[in-house]
Amino acid sequence: MGLRESEAKIASLEASLASLESEDILQKEAIVKQIEEIRQTAYTHMDAWDSVYLARHPKRPKASDYIARLFDDFMELHGDRFYGDDGACQGGLASFHGIPVTVLAQSKGKTLEENMKRNFGMLQPEGYRKALRLAKQAEKFHRPIITLVDTSGAYPGKGAEERGQAEAIAQCLQVFADLKTPVIAVVLSEGGSGGALAFSVADQIMMLEHAIYSVLSPEGFASILWKDEKRAAEAAKVMELRAQDLKRKGVIDTIIKEPLGGAHHDLDYVIAQLDEELLKQLERLMKKKEKTLLSERYEKFRRMGQSYEGM
Amino acid sequence: MEQLFKTRKMRLDLFKSRRSSDQKQPIDVPENLFRSCSECKESIPFEDLMHNLYVCPHCGAHLKLTAHERIRQIVDEGSFVEMDKRMTLLEGRTFPGYEEKLERLQKKTGLYEAVVTGTAKLGGIKCALAIMDSNFFMGSMGQIVGEKITRCIEYATKKKLPLIIFCTSGGARMQEGILSLVQMAKTSAALAKHHEAGLLYISYLTHPTTGGVSASFAMLGDIILAEPKCLIGFAGKRVIASTVNEELPADFQTAEFVLEKGFIDRIVERKDSRNVLIQLLRLHERRVSWD
Numbered sequence: 001m002g003l004r005e006s007e008a009k010i011a012s013l014e015a016s017l018a019s020l021e022s023e024d025i026l027q028k029e030a031i032v033k034q035i036e037e038i039r040q041t042a043y044t045h046m047d048a049w050d051s052v053y054l055a056r057h058p059k060r061p062k063a064s065d066y067i068a069r070l071f072d073d074f075m076e077l078h079g080d081r082f083y084g085d086d087g088a089c090q091g092g093l094a095s096f097h098g099i100p101v102t103v104l105a106q107s108k109g110k111t112l113e114e115n116m117k118r119n120f121g122m123l124q125p126e127g128y129r130k131a132l133r134l135a136k137q138a139e140k141f142h143r144p145i146i147t148l149v150d151t152s153g154a155y156p157g158k159g160a161e162e163r164g165q166a167e168a169i170a171q172c173l174q175v176f177a178d179l180k181t182p183v184i185a186v187v188l189s190e191g192g193s194g195g196a197l198a199f200s201v202a203d204q205i206m207m208l209e210h211a212i213y214s215v216l217s218p219e220g221f222a223s224i225l226w227k228d229e230k231r232a233a234e235a236a237k238v239m240e241l242r243a244q245d246l247k248r249k250g251v252i253d254t255i256i257k258e259p260l261g262g263a264h265h266d267l268d269y270v271i272a273q274l275d276e277e278l279l280k281q282l283e284r285l286m287k288k289k290e291k292t293l294l295s296e297r298y299e300k301f302r303r304m305g306q307s308y309e310g311m
Numbered sequence: 312m313e314q315l316f317k318t319r320k321m322r323l324d325l326f327k328s329r330r331s332s333d334q335k336q337p338i339d340v341p342e343n344l345f346r347s348c349s350e351c352k353e354s355i356p357f358e359d360l361m362h363n364l365y366v367c368p369h370c371g372a373h374l375k376l377t378a379h380e381r382i383r384q385i386v387d388e389g390s391f392v393e394m395d396k397r398m399t400l401l402e403g404r405t406f407p408g409y410e411e412k413l414e415r416l417q418k419k420t421g422l423y424e425a426v427v428t429g430t431a432k433l434g435g436i437k438c439a440l441a442i443m444d445s446n447f448f449m450g451s452m453g454q455i456v457g458e459k460i461t462r463c464i465e466y467a468t469k470k471k472l473p474l475i476i477f478c479t480s481g482g483a484r485m486q487e488g489i490l491s492l493v494q495m496a497k498t499s500a501a502l503a504k505h506h507e508a509g510l511l512y513i514s515y516l517t518h519p520t521t522g523g524v525s526a527s528f529a530m531l532g533d534i535i536l537a538e539p540k541c542l543i544g545f546a547g548k549r550v551i552a553s554t555v556n557e558e559l560p561a562d563f564q565t566a567e568f569v570l571e572k573g574f575i576d577r578i579v580e581r582k583d584s585r586n587v588l589i590q591l592l593r594l595h596e597r598r599v600s601w602d
Contacts, residue, residue: 154526156546158555161564164574166525166545170499174531177500178507193483194495194526194545201496215483215492220550225485238406239488251489298504301497302461305454305490310397310423 003050006042010035043260046210049233051242052218054210055189059264063090063105063148063188069271070278071096074103080129083163087117088151089127091134096146097279099286102138104131105148106199108189121190122155128168128198132175135183144182144282147199152217154195169198176201177301182285182293184278187211187243187252193220203297204281205251207243208270209258213251214241250304254281348372364581373518373538373581377420378427378444381477385585386431386440393429394466395459403454406486412448420446424455425480428463430472434589436596439467442477445519452524453484457494460528464501473511473592478529482522495527502531511595513588516543516566516575534591535575536584537566543575 001009017031046054054060067074071094078085090105108121131147138145154165176183176198185202191213200213207213216224218232221239246252256273259266285293345354350372360367364384365374376384382391399417404410417423425447431440441463443450452460460476467474483491505512514532516525518541526545529535537543544564552559562568566578579587 154545156550156554158551158557158559158563161544161546161551162572164530164572166543167530167574169526169545170495170528170530173496173499173527174503174506177496178503193492194523197492197496198526201500213489215485215488221485241489246489249490251493298500301493301500304493304497305403305487306458307400307402308398308455308458309401310399 001042003042003046003053006038010038010042013038039261048212048236048239048242049218051210051212052232052236054262055212057262057264060189061263061267061270062110063107063150064110065267066148066186066188066271066274067094067103067105069267070094070275071101071103077134078130079133080126081133082126082129084124084126086119086124086127086130088119088121088123088155089130091130093143096282099282100141100143101282102134102143102145103148104134104145104199106151106196108150119155121151122153123151123195124155124157124160125163125165125168128154128165128172131199132168132171135175135179139179139181142181144184144286145179145202146278147183147185147202148188149185149191149196149199149213150188151192151195151199152190153192153220154198169194172198173201177298178294180290180294182282182288183297184281184285186256186274186278187213192217201297201301203285203293203300204253206254206256206274206277206281207246207252208256208263209243210262211243212236212241213243213246214239349374366581371539373540375445375518377446378422378442378477381442382427382431382440384581385588386433387435390432391429391440392431393427395428395462397423398455398459399423400453400455400487403487403490406488409486412486416447420444422447424459425450425452426456426459428459430466433475433585433592436473436589436592438473438475438592439463439470440475440477443479443524445479445481448484449481450479450524451481451484451491452494453487453491454494456484457491457497460498461494461501464498464505467510468501468505468508471508471510473513473595474505475513475515475588476528476532477515477517478520478524479517480520480522480524480529482524492523495523498528499531502528506531506533511592513591515579515584515588517541519543521545521547530574534577536577536579536587537569537575538584539566539578539580541566543569 013031013035074092074094076092090107092103094101094103106121107118109115109118183202184204185200187207189211193216218236219229222231222235223229243255247255259269263270344357346357347354348367351370353369365376426441426443428441441460512532513534514529516537520529520543542564569575570578
């Protein structure tokens with residue numbers, strides 16, 4: 001039984017528990033016990049496709065939840081100074097334990113209305129250019145940057161192509177590689193393709209336990225390689241897109257533990273760990289000389305995927 | 312363990328046999344004396360096509376070139392020196408069918424990977440050169456393509472050389488997963504250093520330049536050139552059409568379209584490419600010292 005089926009089963013059991021009229025405590029206890037058993041099995045034996053499900057869970061906290069809890073004085077700044085303001089990219093200033101920081105987030109909405117405004121977290125070129133503008137501003141004022149990554153991918157639209165989606169992402173990759181201030185990236189839920197990578201060129205990359213980060217969505221991957229979008233579950237299993245896989249490959253540095261069943265079951269638990277880890281890494285990075293910081297960042301990406309022979 | 316040694320030995324033998332045949336310059340051997348244009352379907356005598364730089368004499372379509380044919384057309388004769396020629400992937404070939412496909416393509420194309428890198432002279436000016444080849448895995452960028460291009464850029468930075476990259480790619484190589492994606496960051500970071508050193512980078516886009524390659528080094532040139540009519544874009548046309556649910560213009564994502572939108576500098580026909588590159592290299596020679 002996959003996680004989707006298990007959660008459906010739990011929901012139906014909970015419904016029957018609520019509608020149970022009798023005062024039969026034993027019967028109630030039996031159902032509660034059954035729910036707990038399903039939960040334990042389902043949540044402790046998760047495969048990659050289950051992680052994809054959790055990463056996209058409708059109740060999964062969004063970037064705005066993390067911003068509100070990690071910083072008490074976030075001030076949002078708008079616009080790319082070229083064309084418009086992209087709702088899928090939230091950027092601004094905040095203080096973190098008294099340290100002024102620039103926050104750049106890929107934001108999904110919680111309601112349909114908010115998702116229309118935020119384009120379901122899929123950035124347009126304006127979003128990447130807003131991030132670039134605020135990143136350069138952070139560099140000017142020696143402010144560290146914290147990015148929150150949560151996107152299924154950059155928006156594949158007609159206007160996005162016309163206004164240079166590829167160029168906007170490429171600029172992010174180049175500029176962040178050489179940005180003279182510490183950068184920490186946190187992959188919250190979905191890290192899909194170049195659209196996510198553009199926000200992940202950082203000195204330290206953290207990832208929530210059940211987040212996914214991949215070259216493409218499992219659906220897109222299955223569609224390209226097997227011409228069959230329906231084989232997404234199978235794709236997820238061979239793609240190695242989970243935090244533990246990425247840590248092993250050296251693509252991310254730290255895994256932030258989530259409570260049983262995912263971040264939405266106990267957000268405070270996740271925030272507490274994230275807060276501690278962010279502070280620790282921020283203090284470590286802020287002590288570094290600019291030259292060291294930049295050469296270490298370069299080496300970090302330089303080392304990724306270096307397995308070759310026969311020159 | 313035994314199996315491991317066995318496959319390793321097999322691969323080594325393959326390299327050895329390949330190495331001994333490396334001396335011959337790869338040339339295009341026509342399978343028959345005529346070839347039909349992939350655009351207008353006209354049949355063209357192979358020799359005419361070769362003399363016309365593989366541009367269709369009927370419709371002007373710029374047909375696909377191998378990396379070595381491109382080098383032959385561009386550089387001063389005999390000046391190309393290849394680097395990292397035999398670099399191939401050691402680990403991470405586990406995706407079902409991937410290893411076999413790599414080996415099949417290596418045999419078929421005579422290449423080891425989808426990019427050829429090295430140094431050459433153009434009009435007497437030395438530069439670093441990377442030429443992608445879409446005959447190999449659609450020119451997709453995996454770890455080796457990323458590594459070879461990064462080394463080529465780093466070499467250019469170290470030796471203070473201008474850099475020219477001929478791009479053609481379907482994007483990131485899916486079979487290598489996330490490690491192919493991060494090559495976008497790796498190559499862009501190397502370009503940041505080349506840029507910081509005040510050196511010239513010319514990106515030359517050829518058909519097709521899409522996905523992860525378009526969203527990294529292809530779009531980072533100081534000067535971006537493109538061949539006529541070539542496809543340039545980030546997302547696939549099919550994906551966009553289904554997202555926006557509307558008909559896309561016929562010239563959508565062509566070089567002409569991208570030029571009009573302001574994202575490339577010039578469209579340069581193949582017959583002019585060598586001269587235009589030489590002119591650009593000359594115009595970037597330093598005459599004024601600011602120090």
